[in-house]
Amino acid sequence: MHGLLIIDKPQGMTSHDVVRRVRRFFRTKRVGHTGTLDPMATGVLPVAIGEATKIVQFLMAGQKRYRATLKLGETTDTYDAEGTITQCRPVPPITFADIARCCQKFTGNIEQIPPMFSAIKKNGTPLHRLARQGIEVEREPRNVEISRIEVLEVSLPYVTLEVDCGKGTYIRSLAHDLGEELAVGAHLTALRRTRNGFFDEGDAVSLERLETASIADIPLLSPLEALRGFALLQVSTEAARALRFGIPPGLQSIEGPCSLNEGDTAGLVHGGHLLAVVRFAPGRQRERRGDFEFLRVMNQGDEDD
Structure with missing residues (x-):
């Protein structure tokens, strides 16, 4: 069995949890995903099976689209709602236009400092392991591309954005950096990936559907079909x-x-x-x-x- 399956990842699972479930369903170890989603995040997660694992690197190169909700006035150590609150600040009557102007400063090719709670390694050790030991180390800025940020809704202290970005962009870091630019702090409370490269929510199937259907009924894309675009x-x-x-x-x-x-x-x-x-x-x-x-x-x- 070879092909690409677009999973709608549920909240509370790691991307590797999804891979394990797909391995059990197809009874093969040759399974890999095309871009990690944090446990809190939901949405489009392409999973390659068999020979399709050979083309994962090309599928990861495409643009991604996210719908993100931020809470202004609070920062956390993980930059999202799963972390511990580290600072609270009052939120003044910030307007839609204020936030839109701030977002423009983070579009284009920018340098972004990844969060401590990430899989990036420092001297062979993942940063998240150091962070859980209370150790914070200096992180090198990374060049990332954010082609568009659109403000969808402002209902203070919550702000919902739609973000188009390239590989390696941390939406958690973007939320944190936007909060600092607004001088109130912020963290991510919800995140959904609505598009990954040439695949969107319309292509995705839930894990519940996967585990209750027969293999013949699963919309598995062949390696050829997976290279759309x-x-x-x-x-x-x-x-x-x-x-x-x-x-x-x-x-x-x-x-x-x-x-x-x-x-x-x-x-x-x-x-x-x-x-x-x-x-x-x-x-x-x-x-x-x-x-x-x-x-x-x-x-x-x-x-x-």
Whole structure:
């Protein structure tokens, strides 16, 4: 069994808890998710099974969308409602426009300091382990991209935002930083991921549905279907055979138009199956190594399992 399953993660579970449940349902250990959600968070969690685990890295690269609720006036050690309150401050009559202006300061390519309660490691030790021992260490700022923050609702002390961002963005840190910019403090009280790359809530199934349905009724996307949004190039039969021996194709083996730019990622397809994920590298042809560089090669023998 190979493919991608879009799970609607419930609150109170870790992403790895979801992976364990999917492993039991499909009776396989080859299961991985495409981006951690905190236990408090809910929403879209793509889970790869079997051969589809080979394309997780490409699915994680897409933009994500979150609906986040903040409580102004209180900060916590975890930057969310699961932590201990560390400071309380009065909340003045902040307006919708005030918050919208503040949000603009956090859009674009910005530097963000990750929270202590995170899986990032310091000298091999996860920060959250140090935090639980009462140890706080200096964290290096990370470059993240937040392309949009829209204020959906203001009902003080609560504010609800919709955030579009790239990989590695901590919404908890964003909530904390917005609170500091507003000079009142804030922490995250609710978070839902509504979109992950090319997958949204409409694609997701609940764990309850998963565990009460038969495998035949589960909307499992094939590895080929999972690469929606990527260029998919049909290769000739001869090129497909050569690929089995590690020989990348040249442009002359592509059936149909190829409008890639150098460095673009694409999928190679034959007979309705994904054969490989490649990077377009036309300069390699001069070295007689084809026009594509392999990033991941699928086990074609397992595609029909």
